[in-house]
Every structure is written in structure tokens, then in C-alpha cells.
Amino acid sequence: MKKAILTIALITLSVSNSVAQESTSTDNREKLFFGLKVGANYSNVYDSESEDFVADSKFGLVAGAFVSIPLGKFIGVQPEVLFSQKGFKSSGTFLGTEYKATRTTNYIDVPLLLAVKPVEFITILFGPQYSYLMKQKDEFTSGSFSSSEEEEFTNDNIRKNTFSLIGGADLNFNNFVIGLRSGWDLKNNQGDGSSNTPRYKNMWYQATVGYRF
Numbered sequence: 001m002k003k004a005i006l007t008i009a010l011i012t013l014s015v016s017n018s019v020a021q022e023s024t025s026t027d028n029r030e031k032l033f034f035g036l037k038v039g040a041n042y043s044n045v046y047d048s049e050s051e052d053f054v055a056d057s058k059f060g061l062v063a064g065a066f067v068s069i070p071l072g073k074f075i076g077v078q079p080e081v082l083f084s085q086k087g088f089k090s091s092g093t094f095l096g097t098e099y100k101a102t103r104t105t106n107y108i109d110v111p112l113l114l115a116v117k118p119v120e121f122i123t124i125l126f127g128p129q130y131s132y133l134m135k136q137k138d139e140f141t142s143g144s145f146s147s148s149e150e151e152e153f154t155n156d157n158i159r160k161n162t163f164s165l166i167g168g169a170d171l172n173f174n175n176f177v178i179g180l181r182s183g184w185d186l187k188n189n190q191g192d193g194s195s196n197t198p199r200y201k202n203m204w205y206q207a208t209v210g211y212r213f
């Protein structure tokens with residue numbers, strides 16, 4: 001029994017050492033990758049006029065594709081196309097009756113990210129994002145009353161979008177990627193060359209799991 005345990009231990013140690021040597025000798029930072037990812041947003045909105053608007057964060061789905069394009073060993077670019085749910089929820093009491101309200105917004109997000117790769121296993125990402133609103137759903141419940149309104153939007157003008165900033169990091173484990181991001185809206189582009197600052201801006205944290213080919 002002791003010999004069997006010792007043999008298993010030696011085999012495990014040998015395999016571990018060979019995997020470690022292979023990991024350290026393989027550097028994928030100069031490789032082109034295409035990947036798919038799925039995960040969740042934890043989003044809310046804030047009032048840019050700093051008035052008393054209080055809302056709670058809500059979870060939403062995020063899923064899509066990305067391409068890692070190296071420009072050298074330590075730097076690259078990473079464009080992505082994502083289906084991304086954001087929004088908020090709130091609750092309280094009005095005229096003695098409790099109410100709950102939820103807004104869910106469906107976006108097509110297009111981040112264009114600069115990738116800094118100090119080591120093989122960590123990619124630091126930062127850059128702009130252009131978001132196209134596809135659908136908005138508002139749900140309200142108060143006592144026995146409830147309502148649900150849904151509105152769809154056409155996006156025939158790609159210059160009409162919301163401009164945001166994104167920052168975060170990817171943790172790379174061979175073909176698997178764990179992504180951690182945060183983002184916030186800055187401007188609404190009107191599509192005619194003009195822009196304005198939205199009063200209520202999305203802000204969100206994002207966690208995804210991906211696989212790159």
C-alpha cells in the first residue's frame with residue numbers, strides 16, 4: 001500500500017512538473033485569437049445632475065464574441081460584439097402602498113479595447129465602447145396593479161449610439177478566459193455629428209467566462 005501511494009505521488013509530481021514547464025515555455029501573447037464569451041452584468045444608473053434619484057442594481061445577461069489582435073508581444077487590440085442587458089430596479093412606498101419597478105435595456109455593445117499584456121496570463125484592457133439600444137422593458141407593480149411596457153428601437157444609423165468607457169482585465173488560462181470589467185456611459189451621439197450628456201447614465205460591472213480558438 002505504501003509503495004502504491006508513493007508511486008501515485010511520484011507520478012502526480014512528475015505530471016505537475018511537466019505541465020508547469022509546458023505552461024512557462026508557451027507564450028501566446030503574439031497569437032491571434034477568436035473567442036466566445038458569456039456572463040453577467042451587474043448594472044445601475046446614476047443621475048448626472050446629482051439629484052435624489054435612488055435605484056438598486058440588477059443582473060443581466062451578456063454574451064458575444066471577441067478577437068484578440070496582437071501588435072507585438074506586450075500590446076494589442078481587442079474588438080468585441082456583445083449582447084448586453086443593463087438597467088435598474090427600485091422599490092418603495094407611495095401613498096401607503098408598496099411598489100416595485102424594473103427597467104431592462106437590451107444593447108448591442110461594441111467595445112474597441114487596447115490590450116496591454118505584461119505577462120502571458122493577464123491582459124489589461126481599456127478603451128471606448130459604442131452601445132446601440134435595441135429594446136427597453138419597464139415593469140411596475142403596486143398592490144394589485146401591475147403593468148409592463150416594451151419598446152423596440154431601430155438602429156439604421158450606426159452613428160446614433162451611446163459612447164462609454166470600459167476598463168478591466170482578462171485572466172488567461174490556455175484557451176479559457178475569465179473577464180472582469182467595469183464601464184460607464186459618457187455621451188449620447190445623435191447621428192448628425194452632435195452629442196449630448198444623458199441625465200441618467202448606465203454604469204455596470206461585468207464578469208464573463210470565455211473560450212478562445
